[in-house]
Amino acid sequence: MASKEYRIYLPERKMPRHWYNIQADMPTPMQPPLNPSTGEPLKPEDLASIFPMALIEQEMSTERWIEIPEEVLETYRLWRPTPLVRARRLEEYLQTPARIYYKNEGVSPAGSHKPNTAVAQAYYNKQAGVKRLSTETGAGQWGSALAMACSQFGLECTVYMVKVSYNQKPYRRSLMEVYGAQVFASPSTQTAAGRKALEKNPDTLGSLGLAISEAVEDAASRSDTNYSLGSVLNHVLLHQTIIGLECQEQFKMVEDYPDVVIACCGGGSNFGGIGFPFLYDKIREGKETRIIAVEPEACPTLTKGTFTYDYGDVAALTPIINMYTLGHDFEPPGIHAGGLRYHGGSPLISQLYHDGLVEARAYKQLSVFEAALIFARTEGNLPAPESSHAIRAAIDIALECRETGEPKTILFNLSGHGHYDLSAYDLYLSGKMEDYEYPQELIEKSIASLPKFG
Numbered sequence: 525m526a527s528k529e530y531r532i533y534l535p536e537r538k539m540p541r542h543w544y545n546i547q548a549d550m551p552t553p554m555q556p557p558l559n560p561s562t563g564e565p566l567k568p569e570d571l572a573s574i575f576p577m578a579l580i581e582q583e584m585s586t587e588r589w590i591e592i593p594e595e596v597l598e599t600y601r602l603w604r605p606t607p608l609v610r611a612r613r614l615e616e617y618l619q620t621p622a623r624i625y626y627k628n629e630g631v632s633p634a635g636s637h638k639p640n641t642a643v644a645q646a647y648y649n650k651q652a653g654v655k656r657l658s659t660e661t662g663a664g665q666w667g668s669a670l671a672m673a674c675s676q677f678g679l680e681c682t683v684y685m686v687k688v689s690y691n692q693k694p695y696r697r698s699l700m701e702v703y704g705a706q707v708f709a710s711p712s713t714q715t716a717a718g719r720k721a722l723e724k725n726p727d728t729l730g731s732l733g734l735a736i737s738e739a740v741e742d743a744a745s746r747s748d749t750n751y752s753l754g755s756v757l758n759h760v761l762l763h764q765t766i767i768g769l770e771c772q773e774q775f776k777m778v779e780d781y782p783d784v785v786i787a788c789c790g791g792g793s794n795f796g797g798i799g800f801p802f803l804y805d806k807i808r809e810g811k812e813t814r815i816i817a818v819e820p821e822a823c824p825t826l827t828k829g830t831f832t833y834d835y836g837d838v839a840a841l842t843p844i845i846n847m848y849t850l851g852h853d854f855e856p857p858g859i860h861a862g863g864l865r866y867h868g869g870s871p872l873i874s875q876l877y878h879d880g881l882v883e884a885r886a887y888k889q890l891s892v893f894e895a896a897l898i899f900a901r902t903e904g905n906l907p908a909p910e911s912s913h914a915i916r917a918a919i920d921i922a923l924e925c926r927e928t929g930e931p932k933t934i935l936f937n938l939s940g941h942g943h944y945d946l947s948a949y950d951l952y953l954s955g956k957m958e959d960y961e962y963p964q965e966l967i968e969k970s971i972a973s974l975p976k977f978g
């Protein structure tokens with residue numbers, strides 16, 4: 525049984541050398557993405573104006589293990605392997621027989637799991653001779669991760685930051701600028717998509733879908749620039765599997781194995797990252813691990829969305845992908861887990877959820893912040909509001925174990941720290957935060973405008 529450690533450190537030399545590609549093992553392969561202008565399945569050339577070929581190949585690959593380049597491993601070593609932590613004080617507080625572990629991705633330079641893919645993407649773009657990357661960011665975590673990675677590889681970086689976060693989280697913008705990036709509030713006047721949105725509604729708070737349109741337009745219109753996406757796409761989830769692969773080694777060190785694996789789910793990258801290696805064991809070795817995605821009630825993509833072809837952005841510039849979606853013109857309310865405000869989801873996770881291999885649940889933000897405070901006051905770490913969705917689910921399952929007496933092993937991903945989210949914590953502590961559930965009528969209205977393809 526588990527030893528007495530709190531923090532389970534993997535020696536650097538045991539860091540995984542390959543990423544795991546779930547496309548090799550999916551019982552139902554995902555439906556192909558479609559070209560937005562022809563409606564035909566996407567060809568590698570269709571993406572070549574915004575992505576380097578190495579990433580396009582990973583996007584479409586069905587090879588199971590993909591080698592991590594040495595330069596990427598070298599950069600990962602700035603903060604990896606990350607600790608797996610046994611949350612003994614949380615267990616004690618909950619009086620649960622469950623063993624709770626969390627993987628702490630908040631220790632990265634940018635404070636979240638996102639540098640795992642940012643570093644890989646910057647590397648492959650540099651190799652391809654690209655000079656500049658454009659991207660969007662919601663809450664600012666992705667923008668700061670990419671800005672950090674670009675500074676490591678000597679690339680320029682331009683970030684379109686959703687306006688609600690640009691106003692709410694000025695320090696995230698400062699961090700991106702420290703790393704040398706140029707940051708615009710989206711919608712901006714830099715792009716046609718941004719100008720059109722401002723004309724329609726000058727007071728719009730923006731959305732991730734709209735910021736994506738701006739960043740894609742920027743990259744497509746300049747030959748020295750590529751686009752970089754922080755979630756949703758297959759190659760992003762691939763790079764994130766280092767999280768789950770490290771966890772597996774760490775569990776071996778303490779002779780334990782999770783019954784439940786939990787992560788919050790926006791575009792799905794930290795969920796896929798921790799979950800896919802365990803899903804491999806489930807698909808190939810018949811393990812009965814429950815793998816649970818947690819999302820906000822205010823943006824309930826998996827739990828209330830429709831599984832169908834939709835665009836990834838508001839301006840309909842991106843490929844059309846088969847996924848759970850709330851509709852590409854869905855404008856999520858300004859909840860405080862900014863990283864979870866996206867209308868769609870990863871096509872890989874959507875297919876796996878559709879096939880019943882992973883579960884999903886949704887929580888309202890007050891209960892999420894309640895869990896965040898319990899965690900901060902027992903374990904000492906301040907969690908990101910996004911990650912706190914996973915904490916809520918872990919606590920609920922640990923409390924069920926208290927009822928049934930089952931000593932389950934629960935693993936959740938602490939996808940990031942909450943040091944830039946203190947204004948949201950202030951609001952919660954002052955009793956002014958409100959719950960929000962997205963109205964069913966609005967979901968139906970947005971679904972009605974889905975593209976007629978597929």
Ligand SMILES: *Cc1c(COP(=O)(O)O)cnc(C)c1O
Pocket residue numbers: 636637638665666754755756788789790791792793794795863864908910911939940941
């Ligand atoms: C971006 C982000 C998320 C959500 O993105 P996924 O792709 O779903 O992982 C969750 N947690 C943190 C800390 C983030 O920065």
